[in-house]
Amino acid sequence: MGKYDETYKRIREAVYSVRLIDTHEHLVQEKERLASKPDLFETILQHYLSSDLVSSGLSMKDLEELRNPNLPLTERWEIFKPFWENVQNTGYAWALKIAFRDLYGIDELTDETYMTLAKAMEERNKPGLYEWVLREKAGIERIILDTSTDTPVEEVDRRFFSPVIRFRDFVIVRSRVELEALEARCGRKIHSLNDLVDSLKAEFRRVYPHVVGVKIGLAYMRTLKFDKVSFREAEEVFNNIYKQEMFDRITIGKTRRTVPAGLSLNECKPLQDFMVHKVIQFASEMDLPIQIHTGLQEGNENIITNSNPTLLVNLFREYKEVKFDIFHGSYPYIGELAALAKNFPNVYVDMCWLHIISPYKAREALSEWLDTVPSNKIFGFGGDYRFIEGVYGHSVIARENIAKVLADKVAEGILTDEQAMKIAEKLLRKNAEELFLKKRV
Template sequence: MSTYYYELMEYMKAIKPISTHCHHRPDAMFANDFCLKTLLEESYSNWCGVEVGDTFESRKYYFDLIKNRNFFKCLEKALQLIYKIDTPLRADTYEIFDFAVRKAHREDPDFHMKLLTDIAGYDHVILDSYWQPGENGGHPELFSPTFRIDSFFFGFNPELKDHDGNNCGKFFGDRFGDFDTFFMSLKELIIDSHKRGAVAIKCATPYDRGLDFEFVTEKKARKVFEKREGSYDIADVKAFQDYIFLQTCQIAAELDIPFQVHTGLGRLSKTNAYLLQPVIEANPDTRFVLFHGGYPWMDDIFGLVHVYPKNVFPDIVWLPLISTEAAVRMLTELIEVANSQSICWGDDTWTSEESYGALMAVRHVLAMVLSNKIKDGYMLPADAFEAASNILRNNAQRIYRFE
């Protein structure tokens, strides 16, 4: 590591970051006997296909399988620093970490918020509470909502649910009776949420379907409502959902708020960011924030930011947690092809401990990439330091209007 790596790391400690995306859980979860098991279950370590369990054997099996996963490494590192524990987190040290987590949250119910404001030092965090779209979790001083639209994709049938188990009818009552009232309600709800502080709209539909949104006619989109009593088919559902996405692009443009779109991973099939190209082309006044580097198809993002520099904003949210190495690869190239005021970052976590891990991961990524750019003679030191504060703070401040 060059000295610039350490200088950048030191410099970034003084920057108050703005995270463009999180799912921070309600206060009640942290107040209610919050322990290491809950923390692990509410983290990406829970996405590794193995359960932590309650016995020494189950924990040993769990850590044996996930101990080298980046998701776990970031969380382990954060726990070691927050709770001042030197040992690695494994089955034989589980109780030490569990005791520390329980004690801190029991003694101070506000500890989870203090971790975000005092330890991580966040200035603003955009909250995607998909269990309560458009709300700020009771902490408007830190959280600004993004309005999550996924549950609307299933609004044509109150019995159906999105991948998080939600239907817009459950959240907003029986106001989606027919096609016209549905779209009137969608728009009203977004406008109302914006008035109450929502700074963006969010779509995470790749967990339910692909990003292959087509330019459907209103006539075609209506069918799923008209045939409700009969039998609508998959094509009718897709047309209705395509129409929602297109309408939301227009609403975002009218309100002049960014439209955050999850790209990559999810169900994997048809989640490539490139699939959004026709919609981006047709909506030059909509500011598309493309999440997660489109991982693993990061090249799609490079192409889109290159061709649409005015309305495509790459956000490496979550990427440093998925794979720090991938984030280094992505940012190394992204800096060369994206304008310096467009790249943002978000933590994308449910708990403060993992959020701090995500922040440390992105700082490491920035220090690695930018110190290399200085060493290679590509960037002036001053420009590299400026890029770090742009990506951690200034770009989000401008794009989401936090001034």
């Protein structure tokens, strides 16, 4: 064994010994996973791999059929098989193949093994599943959970999760129907912009004991440029919601209703910008960090330039006391994020999702960030999955990537073994622990 191999082995062992703090997941609670029999394709095609399949040519009609558990698995496999062949080279597929192998003993997904995999997933779907996959297999001690699912923050399973919360419905509100829904949720009337702001503040106070941060994921819908807007400009948009004289016919539950039409997202941008600043201000008052989606949007056919992290500079400059956790390494804007995190003390780099977007680029990015950004400002892993198999596979890729990059730094004489091992613990545990969990879990 050569000198580099020995170094890599030591670093890799140190990396695998760290109990992870996972900075970002979308998992449902275990009781929800166990409530019904897991379907192979409905589970693994919730996101990511599904996007690669569509990119390779799968139609949306066929994707919906693949996700339909009422159709025979044999028929769906025949739809899936040729497109699976097209995407096996991607990071999304790699993460799943690792999970199939290590969790269910399936080395390759083929005509002979897909039914065995489906049955193995069904057999494992019993109490203790999350403990086995997340704790025993992935070595995850705690997960920062994005509660964009239907689980209220008060009901999150604290054995595994510490939640962050979105206030999207306060920011993106653009119709009377949406305002009525907010009124019902908040238990108060909202007839003015002041009412909306007061309701947002009350919601912050209500959830504060239960959360460790705030999430902003608006890059899927619009640009991340949140301008400094006056109260008057935002109020004019809010009042226009009530001034609408056009109507829509919509179904709410089983009831058809005639309701005032809403404004467009573009028309509401001043109100959105104003409310995002309010979200940040209230987070600042409560000393809550803010996670922001930047870079690649999951799915197909979005506008990548809307999510360039440099669009957030005005927020970093104005809210110097707020810690901003910038997601996904801002891929493909990796160099831009390096410059931001190097220059702004309140900007942190988060590698959640990045290791499976491109395992190679994640290694290259981490190497660059370790050359440019203080090591206490980099979060090394967040699975960003809706199902636990993906979390496990991603965690393996992340550990391997981090071990390789740190071993290279040692081989180049940039770091000592001891320094590399300390950085590994920072990336995978201590940095996230310090930002999110030091005060409460």
